[in-house]
Amino acid sequence: MHKHIYKHISPRTLYKKLVDSHTVAQLDEQHVLLYADLHIMNEYTSPQAFSSLRQKNRSVLRPQQQLAVVSHIIPTHPVSAAQRVIIDPPSALQASNLKRNCSDFGIKLFDTNHEQQGIEHIIAPEHGWIRPGMVVLCGDSHTTTYGALGALGFGVGTSEVEHILATQTLVYRLAQDMRIRVDGALPAGASVKDLILLIIARIGAQGARGYAVEFSGSTIAALSAEARMTMCNMAVEAGARAALIRPDQTTFAYIRDKAADLAEQEFMQALADWEKLYSDEAVMFDIEHVFLAAEVVPFVTWGTSPDQAIAVNGLIPDPAQAGDEQASAAISQALKYMGLAAGEALLGLPVDRVFIGSCTNGRIEDLRAAAAIVSGRHVAPTVRAMVVPGSGQVRRQAEQEGLAKIFIDAGFEWRQPGCSMCLAMNDDVLAPGERCASTTNRNFEGRQGRGGRTHLMSPAMAAAAAISGCISDARVLEPHHA
The missing domain is CATH 3.40.1060.10 (Aconitase, Domain 2)
Incomplete structure (x- = not known):
């Protein structure tokens, strides 16, 4: 007991506090057995785990601390949620397998036709399931999102999902x-x-x-x-x-608003603990x-990695000016794939597609920022532009606030929620050579479709690109109303 107390006398980071409070056992200097408060699954990282559990005749230890969402493979066609159908046979099989697994093991599922369906990292916070001090795991790298609410969230590998389902713990290497x-x-x-x-x-x-x-x-x-x-x-x-x-206070107000199941007394007790998380x-x-x-100025990526980004009024770097041979080769390769030249400006570069959505920028505030630019204007005739809300809840709110009408009147496609064009796992994909202004998080080669070229930017910047038909500085497109 004394040893445990002594361990925590020295000052700790917020990260260390979260790890310490969830450590079941210290395995060695670098690894602990970490307890998970919540485990979120999607349709593509969980099938093997469930199959393995069945083979070993094991159950899910804590089904109430699991949540499953169909989000990556789902089509976002603008039909009602009840009418959504996954046509692609392998994708349909993934969704039906997830439904069967969740039904067999008693796990809450946001299925294809659920009215609250959407992207896992948007659904979980908006329902109040993410709270300060939690450890949240998911077979998706963008689980880091939950750190915004003071929770330790991170992605896990497919092979680790089985261990989490069976034990509610993870063998974790310290950062x-x-x-x-x-x-x-x-x-x-x-x-x-x-x-x-x-x-x-x-x-x-x-x-x-x-x-x-x-x-x-x-x-x-x-x-x-x-x-x-x-x-x-x-x-x-x-x-x-x-x-x-x-x-x-920003965090606490957000959770108070979203966590409808938390009674006032429970909330006040939790708050006393949350205020110690620093x-x-x-x-x-x-x-x-x-x-x-x-x-900070508006930034846009020019290459095939999120760090290959410049100010919107900047010039694309020259491989010859790179610090070393490896960096020079990386720039050259990115320029070749993107069809760009060193020293070229991004401003004025024509785009074919515009995508506003994803777990990065598919929330109501993102749609408001885009709508402020779009209002009273129209999508350029050369551009196909789509807005994909992050969840059914975001979609309904945007419709209630009149944002959907602004987008539709401007010529945007107003679609159903899902991961959509963030990654080429559904039918919202770029054709080879198509250039897209995107609010997503990754611009890797082929990320939005084989041969597709992605420029990452903010919702306001993507909206400006849709209106002008090219990469533009949203600051000169002041919001106005017709």
Whole structure:
């Protein structure tokens, strides 16, 4: 007992506090057996786990702490939720297998035709299931999103899903601690997506590899809960193993609003614990980075990695100016795939498609930001533009607020929720050579379709591209109403 108390006298980071509070056993210096409060599954990372459980005649230990969502393979055609049908046979099989598995093991499922269906990382917070101090696991790398609410979320491999289902624990390798501090007010026309793209461009796609990143500073404290989700969602694109933001009044108000099942007394008791979730003042991080919000301008990716991004008015880098041979080769390869040249401007580059949605930017605040640019304008005749809300709930709210009408009147497709065009696992895909302005998180080769070319940007910037037919600076397209 004394030993346990002594262990916690030294100052700890928020990350260490979350790990310590969920450690069932210390396995060695680098690994612990970690308890999971919630495990989320989707249709493509869970089938093998359930098959293996059946073969071993094992049950799911805590079905109430599992949640399943069909999101990646689902078509988003603008029909009613009840009429949605997955035509592709392998995808349909994945969805029906998930339904059978959840039914057999007593797990809550947001199925193809569920009115609340959507993207797992949007559904879970909006239903109040993500709370400060939790450990949340999911077979998807963007589980880091939940750090926005002070929960330790991270992706797990398919092989680990079986262990989690059977034991509610995971053999976990400890991360190092990194703090990224951002201070000051974001300039007008700059968004949280621009901020995180700037950070990734500066520290690199491997800049946070092996680290749990804590975002702090006055800029972060001023962000809404949804904006914080965009930050934590994208942290994995810098290689982060987790992303965290200290829970505060913004967090607590968000959870109070979403967690309908929490009685007032329960909430107040939980709040007393949540308020202790912060990095101790004297604690030392392994690495610290500092950024100023004043530096943030609209950012756009030019290459095939999220760190290959520049200010919208910048010029594409020259491989000859790269620091070393490897960096030079990476730039050359990206330029070849993207059909671009060194020294070229992104401003004015024509786009064929525009996609607004995903677990990065499919929330109501994202749709509001895009609609503010779109209102009273029309999509360029050369562009096919679509808006895919992150969940059934977001879709309904956008319709109630009149955002859907703004998009439809402007010539956007207003679709049903799902992962959609974020990745080529459904029928919303780019044709080879098509160039897309996208609010998603990854611009890898073939990510949105074989030969497709993706430029990551904010919802306002994607909306501006749709209206102008090319990559544009949303700051010069001031919101107006017809």
